[in-house]
Amino acid sequence: MNPKRCAACRYLRRRCPKDCVFSPYFPPNNPDKFACVHRIYGAGNVSKMLQQLPVQTRAEAVESLCFEATCRVEDPVYGCVGIISLLQNQIQKTQNLLPRTQAEISVAQIKPSQNQHSAFM
């Protein structure tokens, strides 16, 4: 067995060719990374996705796939989409808050000497 097989080829129990699409991104010292991506996307799909990308973007693509796969393993129902939902909700709440705060500023500017009883919520 070639000890220098990448993590993907070791997992798939096959020879690791010199032009292996996985080897630059799945080093043998991190087998869990490929295992996670393979579990969610499948080696074939990952290979196809990488081959359709310019070489200089593949490292970023692998990292994003790994992150999404990890999120999906931890939360099988929502995956990383749960994080997007959470962020969008928070942004909406914060966007609703800003005009009110700015209105308070306007009121304070008009009546700077009076006590202000502000109610933000």
Place this chain on the structure above:
Amino acid sequence: MRGHEPRSSSSCAACKLLKRRCTPTCIFAPHFRSSDQITFAKVHKVFGASNVSKLLSEVPEEQRQETVNSLAYEADVRLKDPVYGCIGAIASLQKKMLELQHDIAVARNRLLAHNASGVNNNNNHVLSTLDDSPQLAAFLDLVPYSDLMLLDGSGLDAYLYDIGPPPFV
């Protein structure tokens, strides 16, 4: 002589695409109606039918529709942005959130400058809504991507509009 067994005319979108008979116990049928083949096609392209089947079999039945919805959303975003997928969306939303937090902080400081000290409690309350999600706070601290993939502000709104809200906001 055995003839080819005809496919059911009510095959789900998955079985139609996979060209197989749709059985009454098909795990895809409740969630991929034959009228919407595009959704399954996208999910299959990104995740693969067998992986989707495994994922669905690992969640309780009452949560499978939500799972399919999130998989469809994730697949759609990945096909639109093959390099960053949903991580690009997360990074963009983080950036927007930081900008809003900055705006709130600026507004708060202006209020402090105009008001007496009696409104300090209210200003703390302003910020408290930003901190009411410990999960979000923990995530924002841990995700390494925010520094790498911040979209330019001019394209941010268009990007967010394009990906749309998740199906369960």
